Amino acid sequence: MTEPQAPGTDTQSLEQDDLQAIDQLQQARQQLRAELAKVIVGQEKVIDQILIAILAQGHCLLEGVPGLAKTLMVSTLARAFDMSFSRIQFTPDLMPSDITGTEVIHEDKATGDRQFKFLKGPVFNNVILADEINRTPPKTQAAMLESMQERQVTIGGQRFELPSPFFVLATQNPIEQEGTYPLPEAQQDRFMFKVFVDYPSYDEEYLVAERTTAMFDPQVQPVLTTDQVKALQQLVRRVPVAPHVIHYALRLVRATRVGETDVPDFVNEWVSWGAGPRAVQYLLLGGKATAALDGRTCVTTDDVKSIAHPTLRHRIITNFNAESEGITADRVTDRLLSTISEAAGDEAVPADVQRALNS
Numbered sequence: 001m002t003e004p005q006a007p008g009t010d011t012q013s014l015e016q017d018d019l020q021a022i023d024q025l026q027q028a029r030q031q032l033r034a035e036l037a038k039v040i041v042g043q044e045k046v047i048d049q050i051l052i053a054i055l056a057q058g059h060c061l062l063e064g065v066p067g068l069a070k071t072l073m074v075s076t077l078a079r080a081f082d083m084s085f086s087r088i089q090f091t092p093d094l095m096p097s098d099i100t101g102t103e104v105i106h107e108d109k110a111t112g113d114r115q116f117k118f119l120k121g122p123v124f125n126n127v128i129l130a131d132e133i134n135r136t137p138p139k140t141q142a143a144m145l146e147s148m149q150e151r152q153v154t155i156g157g158q159r160f161e162l163p164s165p166f167f168v169l170a171t172q173n174p175i176e177q178e179g180t181y182p183l184p185e186a187q188q189d190r191f192m193f194k195v196f197v198d199y200p201s202y203d204e205e206y207l208v209a210e211r212t213t214a215m216f217d218p219q220v221q222p223v224l225t226t227d228q229v230k231a232l233q234q235l236v237r238r239v240p241v242a243p244h245v246i247h248y249a250l251r252l253v254r255a256t257r258v259g260e261t262d263v264p265d266f267v268n269e270w271v272s273w274g275a276g277p278r279a280v281q282y283l284l285l286g287g288k289a290t291a292a293l294d295g296r297t298c299v300t301t302d303d304v305k306s307i308a309h310p311t312l313r314h315r316i317i318t319n320f321n322a323e324s325e326g327i328t329a330d331r332v333t334d335r336l337l338s339t340i341s342e343a344a345g346d347e348a349v350p351a352d353v354q355r356a357l358n359s
Helices: 016-037 044-055 070-080 143-150 202-212 226-238 243-254 265-270 277-293 301-306 308-312 320-324 329-339 351-358
Strands: 060-063 085-089 101-107 114-120 127-131 152-155 158-161 167-172 193-196 271-273
Touching: 016 044, 016 070, 016 226, 016 277, 044 060, 044 070, 044 167, 044 193, 044 226, 044 277, 070 085, 070 127, 070 167, 101 152, 114 158, 143 152, 143 167, 193 308, 226 277, 243 277, 243 301, 265 271, 265 320, 265 329, 277 301, 277 308, 301 308, 308 329
Parallel strands: 060 167, 060 193, 085 127, 127 167
Antiparallel strands: 101 114, 152 158
16 A cells, blocks of 8 residues: 655646646757847856746846846847837836826717727836836836736726736846935835846857857747747646645745744844745745756755745845845855755644645
């Protein structure tokens, strides 16, 4: 007699079609990399994290100095996905209606009647690049919140749904902070990942210089349609997660909360505010997307670890003690990953959760 498997660990919970879709996703990933490589040199880690966020139906906040091809990367990705794309340049005088759209008076020439008509703004596209989002006041930054969270825009009491899939990639500059409006912590929490875009290596920068100073006009071919992307997003949601992986993600996130039971001493010393429940959700969804991209049918703790830094770096708020010692949120995450045990221990799945999983 075989032992019963723990809830959520049965890989057969995925249908045969899903298993074939995971194989196809691996092939699509290689094709996407090949198409992006025609235009973008290097930045494989950044591209992978953006792909994970898209498959997990999340948004990304990119931070990097000017000239690192952040805008080009997003527009090229939109072409490879065969999605509509718009770029919004955030400036101090940008208004919310410049993003969401506005109502204008429209006159029917046949009857002479006048009525308000809604003209959609640039947010009504699949891929949105919010360029230098920290250069606009909080009022305009907040115009993105409903779009990002609810996938809709409300104007004049009317609700307008945004196209699906919908993905926001915002950039901010870590230098030139004078005259900028840093994103509030609550708004940063809406982003699944905060991704650092670093300088290219010597060899990569050589290729950039060689390509961009010559007659170079690469043609990017679409790899996935919008319908295929939506199907893959649903596939990621169906990837099973074992209880011990959920427990690990919970322990990792809860260990960032100052004053809670069993929080490591270095957290109480360096952190003023920890991560909320969204961090657990995104660690698990990102783990599912990572597993699917790797061709696996279940999530491991290594998958959670691999996305811990981009998930937690904008959710862990360090205090003055940490800043005075040069301790960043990434350093805190490093210590957490080496401290928090992966073992399931004696933890048991609560009875009500067990019943829900078995139903």
